[in-house]
Amino acid sequence: MENMQDTKQDSPKHCILEFKDVSISYTEGKWAVKNVNAAIKEKSITAIMGPSGCGKSTLLRSVNRMHELYPEIKTTGQILLDGKDVLQMNAMEVRRKAGMVFQRPNPFPTMSIYENVLAGYKLNGIKVSRSQKDEIVQKSLQDVGLWEEVKDSLMKRGSFLSGGQQQRLCIARAVALRPRILLMDEPTSALDPIATRKIEDMLLELKKEFTILIVTHNMSQAARISDDSMFMYLGELVEFSDTQTIFTNPRDKRTEEYLSGQFG
């Protein structure tokens, strides 16, 4: 990345996450992700784009090792989070440092809104005092812009909320643990345009505090909110640069074809 864009930044941002020669395969000899090298900057939004089946979700899920839920998975290379290889760490520890938001909102149906936000603490057996709990809940819900909407119904079930609200609750649940990075797997693909818009605005606020890596099918979403963009195709990281460059002046022909809607 000898891009001009990278050097012109006034305060060069520290890289929080680094993929080094990462390859992942589900079945022997077939690589879902091939030799990916990339460095993700702190407090920025990085979008991963690409057609279905290009390995973008697999790459995202490798960061918190959720891809290991498939037993036959094989991962090589290094994924450095704050300089430590997550593949060598305890998976549960990694997941506390790398929060994840899924395609469909999935609040815990038996828990109240309040308990949902604190679920990470509860499930990990982290003890917090009553006043700390209140503080965490309020801060996390404010972070995702949900506080004003739900502050009077904190003890109600999360499943009563609308889809967009549920998704913001799920983001609050991830944010509550103060992770180093937030991994989002097409977080707005199940939502209507208005709810999507709200989440996009909120992500722009969130990046002041958090690093966000987001998989998206939606190119205009990537263009709207991301600082840097990756384009993946058939498991390969074809292009990775700042979003403006990738959209206005892509280096690779495949990127150009994808972004101009010639396949996808």
Place this chain on the structure above:
Amino acid sequence: METNTRVKKSRWIKDRVFFGAVCVLSGFTAIPLVLIIWEVLRKGYRQLNWSFFTEEAPNSLEAMMAVNAGDLIPGGVANGLVGSLLMVLMAVVIAVPIGILAGIRLSEHPESKFSGMVRSVAELLQGTPSIVIGLIIYGWVVKPLGSYSGFAGGIALAMLMLPLIIRSTEETLKMLPGSLKEAGLALGASYSTVILRVLLPSAFGGLFTGILLAVSRVLGETAPLMLTALGASAIEWNVFEPMSALPLQIWEFYNDPNLAGLIWSTSLFLLLLILTLNLLAKRIARKWKI
């Protein structure tokens, strides 16, 4: 034009006839149940009084004298009621934890060889005649302990409950969205924590319904109890002594012409108990649906 309307008309008739037949036939299926309830109610309601629930079964002589005097048969089924409650409770305590654990295993690793084996064994167990289960428990528990007992009866009922609980647990857990488990794991929780604190609570409605249905199923079991609990004419709280149960009492009353009057009221009570459990299970299943 003419033929067209005729075709339409004949279709309409066919449709009506078919619909009518379906209604009549499905109505027929309800008839046996209604008749059973009516019959049992008609013959049994008179004996259903306070003492029926609080007193032990009368002896043959008392009953005969009362019947000859034109009175109701004194006494009740308290000994059977206590026995049924104790034995079903023991069965629940034994079968529920094992059944739920097995169900978790089956739903978490549905494809593994071991799961396939457990599933077939559970199906086999469910198909085993209950009298055979009674015989087995007689050999395994009654013989070694040297006495018929409520404990042995409880184990026999647990064996009958086990496959039902395994199946209902597996089915309920399978219906939970996979995203729930992912959400828990993604927060850094351990696998066991996710199962115990996310999946099981979410499945509570289904699990509870399954347990209620299993209870109502074994509540009416008679044959295995004949070979294990044997029966007792007095209330027995010691689980290592022979014990009575409601269905066992029906059998005992049947064998004693003087007590025959109690058959119907006991049947009515048992039927109502089981019906209530079933309706309760349905309501809970509806209420706790995710």
